[in-house]
Amino acid sequence: xxxxxxxxxxxxxxxxxxVDDEEISGSKESLTRxxxxxxxxxxxxxxxxxxxxxxxHVIEKRNVRPFMMVDDRALEDFKGIQTDNPNAVLIGLAxxxxxxxxxxxxxxxxxxxxxxxxxxKARYYKKTDELALGPGPFVTALEYATDTTAHTVGKPxxxxxxxxxxxxxxxxxxxxxxxxxxxxxxxxxxKTGMLGILVKTGKYRIGDEDKIxxxxxxxxxxxxxxxxxxxxxxx
Amino acid sequence: MSWCKNVKGVLLDITGVLFESGASEPIKGSIExxxxxxxxxxxxxxxxxxxxxxxxxxLQKLHSIGFSMKEDxxxxxxxxxxQILKSRGLRPHLVVNPDALSDFCEINQENPNCVVLGDAxxxxxxxxxxxAFQLLMSLETPVLFALGGGKYYKEGSDLILDVGPFxxxxxxxxxxxxxxxxxxxxxxxxxxxxxxxxxxxxxxxxxxxxxxxxxGAQSCGMxxxxxxxxxxxxxxxxxxxxxxxxxxxNLAHAIxxxxxx
Numbered sequence: 001x002x003x004x005x006x007x008x009x010x011x012x013x014x015x016x017x018x019v020d021d022e023e024i025s026g027s028k029e030s031l032t033r034x035x036x037x038x039x040x041x042x043x044x045x046x047x048x049x050x051x052x053x054x055x056x057h058v059i060e061k062r063n064v065r066p067f068m069m070v071d072d073r074a075l076e077d078f079k080g081i082q083t084d085n086p087n088a089v090l091i092g093l094a095x096x097x098x099x100x101x102x103x104x105x106x107x108x109x110x111x112x113x114x115x116x117x118x119x120x121k122a123r124y125y126k127k128t129d130e131l132a133l134g135p136g137p138f139v140t141a142l143e144y145a146t147d148t149t150a151h152t153v154g155k156p157x158x159x160x161x162x163x164x165x166x167x168x169x170x171x172x173x174x175x176x177x178x179x180x181x182x183x184x185x186x187x188x189x190x191k192t193g194m195l196g197i198l199v200k201t202g203k204y205r206i207g208d209e210d211k212i213x214x215x216x217x218x219x220x221x222x223x224x225x226x227x228x229x230x231x232x233x234x235x
Numbered sequence: 236m237s238w239c240k241n242v243k244g245v246l247l248d249i250t251g252v253l254f255e256s257g258a259s260e261p262i263k264g265s266i267e268x269x270x271x272x273x274x275x276x277x278x279x280x281x282x283x284x285x286x287x288x289x290x291x292x293x294l295q296k297l298h299s300i301g302f303s304m305k306e307d308x309x310x311x312x313x314x315x316x317x318q319i320l321k322s323r324g325l326r327p328h329l330v331v332n333p334d335a336l337s338d339f340c341e342i343n344q345e346n347p348n349c350v351v352l353g354d355a356x357x358x359x360x361x362x363x364x365x366x367a368f369q370l371l372m373s374l375e376t377p378v379l380f381a382l383g384g385g386k387y388y389k390e391g392s393d394l395i396l397d398v399g400p401f402x403x404x405x406x407x408x409x410x411x412x413x414x415x416x417x418x419x420x421x422x423x424x425x426x427x428x429x430x431x432x433x434x435x436x437x438x439x440x441x442x443x444x445x446x447x448x449x450x451g452a453q454s455c456g457m458x459x460x461x462x463x464x465x466x467x468x469x470x471x472x473x474x475x476x477x478x479x480x481x482x483x484x485n486l487a488h489a490i491x492x493x494x495x496x
Contacts, residue, residue: 098361104395107387111394123408124368131372133365137404145386145400205372211410 006234007170008040010161010189012179015202016223020128024201026224034227037235040168044155044177046093046120046184050164051154052077055090055119058153064088066117067109069097069138089142091150092119093135103138110146120154122184126202155181156188176217176234178226182208186216195234197226238458238480239492244433245272246424246452248442249283249293249309251465252486254300256390262464264487266301272490280427281309282440284383284417284447286353286398287332290314310427312382312417313338316351319416325378327351328370330363330401349378352405352413354398364404371409379405383417385447389466418444419451428455439480441489443467450477460489 011017017027034041044050052074059066059081067086070078071094078090089106110116122134139150154160165175172193179185180202190196195217198209209219220226250256253265272279281304285293290311297304313335320327326343329336331353339351350367371377385397402413417423428435435456442448443465452459458480461471472482483489 095361095365098364100355100357100359100396103359103400104393107396107400108394111387124372130369133361133368133404133408137364137368137408140407141396141400141404144403145396 005174006039006176006195006230007174008042008165008168008176009034009230010042010044010164010175010177010194011223012177012181012185013043013045015126015180015204016178016199019126019202022128024222026222030224030227034230037231039230039235040165040170042164042168044161044164046122046154051119051160052092054153054160054163055092055117056081058117058151059088059090062088062115064115064117066090067106067114069094069102069106069135070119071096086114088114089116090119091116091135091139091142093122093125095132098133098135098138103141106142107145110142110148116142116146116148116150118150118152118154120184121150121152121156122181124203126180131203155184156191158188158192161189161192161194176230178223180204182211182216187212187214190214190217197229199223199226238439238460239489239496241437242277242439242458242493243437244428244431244439245277245279245490245493246282246427246431246438246440246457247279247486248418248440248444248448248465249281249297250285251389251443251467252441252462253297253302255465256388259300261300261302262485264485268487268490269302269304271494275494277493278431278433279304279308280431282418282424282427282442283309283311284354284385284397285311286313286335286382286417287356288334289338292334310423310430312423313353315423315426316380316382316416317342319380320349320351325349327380328367329353330355330358330367331382332356332358348374349380350405351380351382352398352402353382355401356395359396359401364401368405368408371405371411377409377411379409379411379413381413381415381417383447384415384419385444387466388444394466418442418447419454421451421455424451424455424457428457439489439493441483441486445471445474445477445479449479453477453480462486462489 065082066088070092118139121136176195177189186196198216328347381402440452449459460481461479
């Protein structure tokens, strides 16, 4: 694959730069180096305001009152959204809300025709010393129970990747995505025409790169190596 | 109506066909219907995905409502699952209803190397599912059993989630395919048919679940009939993939048609 000159670097955070409160060794330094280069840098992650703002936009556009399966700390991002007498379901990463009772409430709403909006569909994420379920499995459960497909807002939706680089006025071929999730980061980005660099940190498990049809542009040990690849091959 | 001709055996779903989930009375006419069927010498077996209680407790409930079937004629998933676990030397991590736990008492559960997911109801918590997920991810060959593949059922006036969606959740998270023990699995229906001693084409399965009862039976070569009780919804009659051989108001209606022809 002949690589283009890269104008924009998209970077996943959790599992790529850090795990919980801990930096993945060498990330800060590499990031500083990358910043001194002539490229746009943007963090694109399902855990920051970006995806929640996109979700908020969808809720406002569809003018619905969601039943919120969203972490209490994220509720701030949805201030002002009407939630009484709900006619939609919104799901984010919310371990405290994923229980039989709320799942049944969501199920009945969707069964009655309410749309299901997913902030993202990550299968799992990496905590300090273990993997933990993401919202994806719970979204999938509700999709299966109701024979519907969720409106997914964040990664791996193509629109999410494309809208995040809109401000830089560059083509997808001029962008590279660095992340630890082979499907949501790498496959999602590559489907839009971007390059994907998979790091073997965070949630990465041996053989992940074989789980997608078009292989990642590169598979590297960590973020530091990803930056080296960009400096050496893509500039 | 051709589905009710030459019937030599009948499989009956329990919940939603004999009684409504959560209720303590039979669905009208169902006790008498089973008696009429037995009087006519057509063999009957009860084929259920009930895993919220032990087989013994299920039987007690049926008897207290007024039914009189024998334990050997009732086929729930847990005893079938225990047989599979034993024969394959598997030690389960159980995500099941506390009221069903004692049906697993003879199974070694130390140092688990597979996950068994039943209708755990309130035990379908994030913590419990997360534990099952972590175990599956730690296994070189992850094995997940789902006790039935139902999407939902009716309890009181509400529809509630069954085990199927939670099995899908773990399948999605771990990239595994669950082995279903119970309806609509072919081996489960096969074992019941063998006990019944009749060829599939002479047997009618009557249930309220269009996919698992009706579709499952049809894919084993039986006829599948849906009752308009239990979790039945009018839209089931236009289901995109399953067309029942017949739709009847309730069990009594089905048995009448079978015995008349």
